[in-house]
Amino acid sequence: MERRLTAILSADVVGYSRLMGLDEAGTLERLKACRRELIDSTVEEYHGRIIKLMGDGALVEFPSVVDAVQCAAVVQRKMSGRDDGVPEDMRIQFRIGVNLGDIIAEGDDIYGDGVNIAARLQAIAEPGGIFISGTAFDQVAHKVDVGYVALGEQRLKNIADPVRVYRVLLDPAKVGTVVFAPRAHSLGVMLLALTALLIAAAGAFVAWQWVSPKRPSIAVLPFANLSEDQSQDYFADGITDDLITDLTRLSNLDVISQNSVFVYKGKPHVLEEIRRALGVRFVVEGSVQRSGDLIRVNAQLIDASSGLHLWANRFDRGASEVFAVQDEMGRQIADALGLKLTRSETERIARPPTSNLEAYDYYLRAEQAARTGRRSRMLEALALFDKAEALDGRFAEAFAADAHASSFIWRMTYDDVLQSAPARKRAYDKASRALALDPDLPSPYAVLAIMQAVDRRYEQAIASAQKAVALGPGNAEARMAVAYVQLVWGNHADAATAVRTALKYDPNPSAIDRYTAGMVFFLQHDYERATDSFQRARDGSENNGDFVTPLAMAYIRAGRIDDARATVAEAARLRGGRECLAGWRLANANLRSQDLAFTLDALREAGLPEWPFGFHGDEQARLTGAEIAATVIGKVLRGKTEPSKGPAIMQIQLDGKAAFRSPNQMMTETVSVKGDLLCEQSENAFGQPDCGPVYRHTKSTDETGFTYVNSSKVFYFSAAD
CATH class of the missing domain: 3.30.70.1230 (Nucleotide cyclase, GGDEF domain)
Structure with a gap:
């Protein structure tokens, strides 16, 4: 047998x-x-x-x-x-x-x-x-x-x-x-229905080619992995990513971004649904099979409105020829769409990202891990980027993708992946390195724009964002960078225009970009769209609780009081009681003061507490600035923190240099007194001072004596020299 x-x-x-x-x-x-x-x-x-x-x-x-x-x-x-x-x-x-x-x-x-x-x-x-x-x-x-x-x-x-x-x-x-x-x-x-379909399809294609002035739009769906080894999934994803990147470089073609197409990974491709959801006329789909040193790539270009195949090809090559396959696919698809490539576009598509296939393999694995946005996989992504960059120090796309991932970790405050200061430095360094190697990449400029905006360097931020758009007019990341910079600068109309353009290229953006869109719509008083954006941000996040709180303020302004208060309760549950107005104020300190106040009013009305864990201090027992300084500066503060009541210690030198340790937090910082508030400043919270009041306990039986509260802690302590 x-x-x-x-x-x-x-x-x-x-x-x-x-x-x-x-x-x-x-x-x-x-x-x-x-x-x-x-x-x-x-x-x-x-x-x-x-x-x-x-x-x-x-x-x-x-x-x-x-x-x-x-x-x-x-x-x-x-x-x-x-x-x-x-x-x-x-x-x-x-x-x-x-x-x-x-x-x-x-x-x-x-x-x-x-x-x-x-x-x-x-x-x-x-x-x-x-x-x-x-x-x-x-x-x-x-x-x-x-x-x-x-x-x-x-x-x-x-x-x-x-x-x-x-x-x-x-x-x-x-x-x-x-x-x-x-x-x-x-x-x-x-x-x-076949005969009628063929006639209609052919007629529709001719009409598009010769009558319609509209730019062609296309979505490259995730290529299926047909390899026996399912761990080769990352390689099929990489073929998809690189084809999208190549097509995005063509000036006369609108290309849907990676975020939106990867929603269809592993799902049946129903063309009519894809056409409606992504707003595209054409779809590319295909498969990748890798066996040892051989690869087979099948691809086809389909008119999504008629179902007619306009082009198809199969590429059987050695794995070392993967870049040649990508080059041929991009040019043949452009030919099938009737696009005339400029010399620079042809050269750009033909240019391989690296000559080191091992570095390219690590890069593809890193990109797949980073795309998830999960804490557990972001650290893996950074390690894989390191390996790719070590093998090829001139691999510009790897440095650009590394910068994007590091910036994401910084913005999401994934301190368990990479602390704020090294994450910030890594993002800046990698973006700068990418641009030194290839000044025509739009992504590093988009990363720099976001970071400069958070650092309140607005003129530099808008210049970086505009450069990103100039280099990649069809790049959704570049458009969202413009939206974010204009948002924090208070130019809401310009921010909304940028958001709408970004959504054209990325109809299903990442959760963090949905959040940015929601903030733009909220500050424009478009509460229906704000609610929709915040809901999608919450539902699209890999980490429970990341984008729950802003939905409450949208519900309030939309008149949905019960939904707003239920959302605040959900945020408290998911965040262990840490969500509070002080935390929101600190995280959004780069907004214009009137915009920040507008959001805080809505959250306050929704029932979000001022301090974490629902803490309320007795204002009659609140210390003045002078009393705070006399109590804590040059002292050792010992006590316990909410919610576990675990032991904690803060050592503050006379010059304000300090260290804080608790069962779940350890940080070095600078402590100061501003007005009647005690402030901690470190690389956490984007370098912003985290300030709060200090209260004296009125009960003589209380062994701690004082309470200090800010956006992240409630610290019951007693002070000693």
């Missing part, structure tokens, strides 16, 4: 029993003549082996699926005119199914699902027609002189999993076309 991958052709005579009942002798004679004059010679010509002949059909094995489909096409074309002199109800017609699959060979016979699928495809084919499986189509597309109709996944009798099914078009005028049939209740309905 032997297992092998092979092409199987299953043929069946339509209405055999009825034909035999009408004219047994005549039917047998005509069937024998058909086999003798057509079937046997055609099978032999295309190197097939007849496994078995039944009275009403045949099972044939081919070493090549291209030969199997070509043989089927020749037979059906010749059969169409063979019985012209015979009454219609007496004519012999075949149904044929072709599959590429795994079979079991025993003696001269073959068995298994590979055979069964071919037989089931033959059973649902129309008289005179050919149905092939998706595995067969992937190998024969554009290699046989036929066209195809993609009928989607179909349930076949006694086959466990759905099978992709394609109908073969024998009309010479349809050679090379691949049409997606619309969803329907049955195969019969889809087939009846």
